[in-house]
Amino acid sequence: MCRRKLPAERRAARVKRQAAAVVEGKGVAASVSSSGSESESEEEGGSVVDGASLLSQLEGTSTTYPSTSSIFTATSEASRKKAVPSREMKAALKVLNDSIGKPVRSGQQLTNAVNIVQREWLKVSSQKDADPHAVEDYMDAFEEFSKSLLQRVVCLADVNGNTAMHYAVSHGNFDVVSVLLDSKVCNVNQQNKAGYTATMLVSLAQIRSQTHASVVQRLFQLGDLNIKASQHGQTALMLAVSHGRLDMVQLLAAAGAEINIQDDDGSTALMCAAEHGHLAIVKFLLAQPDTDPTVMDNDGSTPLTIAVEAGHRDVGVLLYKHLNLSRGSSPYSSVRIKRSRTPTALGRSSITPPPRSSAPSSPGLSRKSSNPASPGRSRKSSASLSNLIL
CATH class of the missing domain: 1.25.40.20 (Ankyrin repeat-containing domain)
Structure with a gap:
């Protein structure tokens, strides 16, 4: 299957995250590759980007919180191993994608596929220390099939009605929250079985930086x-x-x-x-x-x-x-x-x-x-x- 080009809006979102990382990284050199992925490393011989002005141009916001953690930790795209779905999950994704907009031929086959996808997706996206790079890699894999599949998987809920977004905000993992929002398919008003949305859960999360505050503001703007x-x-x-x-x-x-x-x-x-x-x-x-x-x-x-x-x-x-x-x-x-x-x-x-x-x-x-x-x-x-x- 031919790999689809990353949508322009998601490339722009990555640039914004890079700018935020530069602002809070205190001397982090950053560059964006031609494919739209980030490459950040400590200042060693490279030119240092003026992160404050870059972020100001992109978002028009000023820092009001202490600068502690960046949206993405400094990780070279070339040095890290890309996360890919397992062979079992890829097969399940195909079944799930083929079922979208079509009559269900085998109820049990589809149920099994949903269970496989849900289990692996939540394992990657919903842990307290979930890696935002891995979450983004998985979403790229979903979108290679179709945008509809991406939306369906991102909004999958567990037995308690919690989605990846519910978990990310409850853990205070704003890196993952940002990546999920960048997908443009996350339903932030989705309620779990007790009727709680991600917006409700994030109201108890600890904000430790201006970057985190900006992510929360985005969530509030999108949610009811x-x-x-x-x-x-x-x-x-x-x-x-x-x-x-x-x-x-x-x-x-x-x-x-x-x-x-x-x-x-x-x-x-x-x-x-x-x-x-x-x-x-x-x-x-x-x-x-x-x-x-x-x-x-x-x-x-x-x-x-x-x-x-x-x-x-x-x-x-x-x-x-x-x-x-x-x-x-x-x-x-x-x-x-x-x-x-x-x-x-x-x-x-x-x-x-x-x-x-x-x-x-x-x-x-x-x-x-x-x-x-x-x-x-x-x-x-x-x-x-x-x-x-x-």
Whole structure:
């Protein structure tokens, strides 16, 4: 089979990754081969590219995070061995490709082919230390058959509904996330069995560099930020807020996440921040023009009453001042702060799926698990990124 030329958009994406690597590599010499692949090596006799200006021309962004890790580690294309699918997988890929748009002749044969492809693809793409070069090599092999096959394989999910993208964001492997986004076929809104998308999972990932932040911004731009998890109806913003992730909250808000959206309990992101005592996040949310601090949950509680009941005096004072300063000039000025209808109001939805094995999972969120740290209130257990994948 004749090898197809790498699409121009993917070649351009590789150039961008090279520029990012130069910016964060501190003196890494980079060159792009005629085939569009990168070659990066430490500065030894080669001319050093002005990475900052190159990245600025390509993306128009400035560095706001510490420079720590690059999208691709310095690896010479000529020195590394190209990753190729196994013979068994190649045969399965042919079966899978032949079935696209055609009636299925042998259900069992197709099922076996899907299982073979899924197993090897997830082994390459979904490990914590997955190699982005290998992931890209495999995607090139898929695209040699057809673009449709590339899309089908990239979006394959395991028994828990997790795709390669779910795994990559949950592991914080932004190199692989970037490669998957470059494919232009990854469905970032695909939900696992618990209703979690890659956008939700990445809201808990650690951002260690401007390059990582840029990848997250791309993901947010492509995804629906207001999708609710099937269990309890939380959004990516609520998940980030409940874990005190101000950086992610800021990125989500900038990308257009709805601030006043409510989960199944009627809780908003501001209520979640108030109950957990995240003062900096409360300040940030109150500074957003669309934030409504008078919204009540299903128990009739407001962010202010929730903060007071949770014992977060500083948050309560901030909310009280904001409400009083807004009177007369705010559309919410005539609304009274209503106390909870019950002696012990139910808690904010602190998004936490159950423990997982080593894979991204379908979190089984506990609706309201007791939390001794907040007397008089019970809340859902708090989710951690590692718990969102089985």
